[in-house]
Amino acid sequence: MADFQVVVADPDSGATYQRDVDGQDANRFLGKSIGEEVDGGAVGLDGYTVEITGGSDDAGRPMRGDVAGPDLKEVLLDGGVGYEPKRDGERKRVTVRGAEASDATAQLNVKITERGDESVEDLFGEGGDEEDDE
Numbered sequence: 001m002a003d004f005q006v007v008v009a010d011p012d013s014g015a016t017y018q019r020d021v022d023g024q025d026a027n028r029f030l031g032k033s034i035g036e037e038v039d040g041g042a043v044g045l046d047g048y049t050v051e052i053t054g055g056s057d058d059a060g061r062p063m064r065g066d067v068a069g070p071d072l073k074e075v076l077l078d079g080g081v082g083y084e085p086k087r088d089g090e091r092k093r094v095t096v097r098g099a100e101a102s103d104a105t106a107q108l109n110v111k112i113t114e115r116g117d118e119s120v121e122d123l124f125g126e127g128g129d130e131e132d133d134e
Contacts, residue, residue, distance in 0.1 A: 002026040002103050006043050008050065009111040010120050017124050019043045029108060034065040034099040037113060045123055047116025054081065055101065055108040063097045063105070070102030 003022035006029075010016070021029070025042040032038055032052055040048030055063045062082045067073050077083040078091045085091070101108060112120070 002030055002105075004029060004055075004101075004105055005107045007107065007109045008043055008045070008120075009053070009109070011111055013120070015120070017120070019124075029101045029105075030103070032101050034063060038110070040112070040116070043110070045112070045116065045120065047118070048112055048120075049114035050110040051113045052101065053109045053111050055097075055105050057097050057104045058106040061095055061097050063099055063101075065099045067096055067098045068100075069098040070100040070104065071098055072096070073098060 003020070003026050006019045006021050008017045008019060021043060028038055028042040029052070034052050034054060037049050037051050040046065040050045043050065054065075057063075061072065064075070064081050067075060072095055074093050074095050076091055077094050077096075078089075079085050082096045083092050083094045097104070116123075
């Protein structure tokens with residue numbers, strides 16, 4: 001059974017919120033690719049719509065939008081997600097994960113695209129998950 005940590009970005013306020021998602025809610029993300037929209041109810045945002053913008057697996061390998069499927073692929077990169085060159089013209093072969101969410105995905109990044117009636121702060125609670133653990 002799939003379980004993810006979903007990082008929800010609110011473009012209007014600039015705030016981010018982290019949610020652990022498992023079970024039926026996590027299954028809503030399976031098979032979806034970067035750029036696809038999902039019902040916000042999966043992360044506790046009833047009436048909202050969120051768009052998948054990226055993610056990573058448990059080893060920290062990033063999802064890349066131009067790599068098809070959910071599998072690991074070795075690609076030659078000259079910049080972008082997964083590799084930052086130090087000099088002009090520098091390239092490197094890097095292992096990245098495809099754009100499709102799967103059981104191997106550990107974290108998904110999403111942004112709010114359509115808003116509901118209630119505010120995000122009301123649905124998530126004041127300040128999201130930024131509570132002090134002292």
